[in-house]
Amino acid sequence: RKEVEQDPGPFNVPEGATVAFNCTYSNSASQSFFWYRQDCRKEPKLLMSVYSSGNEDGRFTAQLNRASQYISLLIRDSKLSDSATYLCVSPSGAGSYQLTFGKGTKLSVIP
C-alpha cells in the first residue's frame, strides 16, 4: 500500500504561470511534511517544511489539510529554473527519522 501519492505529471507550464501540485498521505499520525526538489541526476534538496497548516517562502506556498490528508505546493510566477521533479515526503512513523517519498511530480517550465 502506497503511503504518499502524487500526480506524476509532467506539468508543462509557461514562464510566469502559477502551478499547483497535490499529494495525499495515509499516515494520519504524521506531524510534519516536506517538499523536496530533485533535479535530473542530482540528489533531492529540501524546498519547504510544513508543520502546521502551511508555509510560505517567496513564490512557494505549501498547505496542509489534515482532515483530508493532503498537502499542496503552489508555485507562483514560474521560472525556467523551477523545472525539476518535486517530491512530497512524509515521516514514516511517529518519532522516526525514516521518510516516505512520493514518486514525484515533474515540472517543466517552458519559455
Place this chain on the structure above:
Amino acid sequence: GAVVSQHPSRVICKSGTSVKIECRSLDFQATTMFWYRQFPKKSLMLMATSNEGSKATYEQGVEKDKFLINHASLTLSTLTVTSAHPEDSSFYICSAPRDQKETQYFGPGTRLLVL
C-alpha cells in the same frame, strides 16, 4: 553549503567486484543515516537505516549480505556493494537527519555502473 558528503561521486567497476561508498555528515553528528537507491525515472527507495553502534536495519527485499553497512563513527557510514552485478547499477544516495524536526539532508549521490 553541503552538509552531507558522499564519495565517490561515480564509479565504474567490473562485475564481481566490491564497491565501497562513504557518506559523511560534515558539521554535525548523525547517529542515524539512511541509504537509498534510485533507478532511472523511478522514485527513491529506502534500502537500509544505518545506526551508529548497532546493526543496520534493512528494508524488505534488500540483501544484508550483499549490501554491507558500517556506521563507523558519528559522522561516517559506509555502504559496500559486494560482488556487484550489472543490475546493481543505480544512483545510491545517503541522507542524515540534522535536527529534531526530522529534516533530512542528502548527500550528492554516487552513480554506480557495473559492467
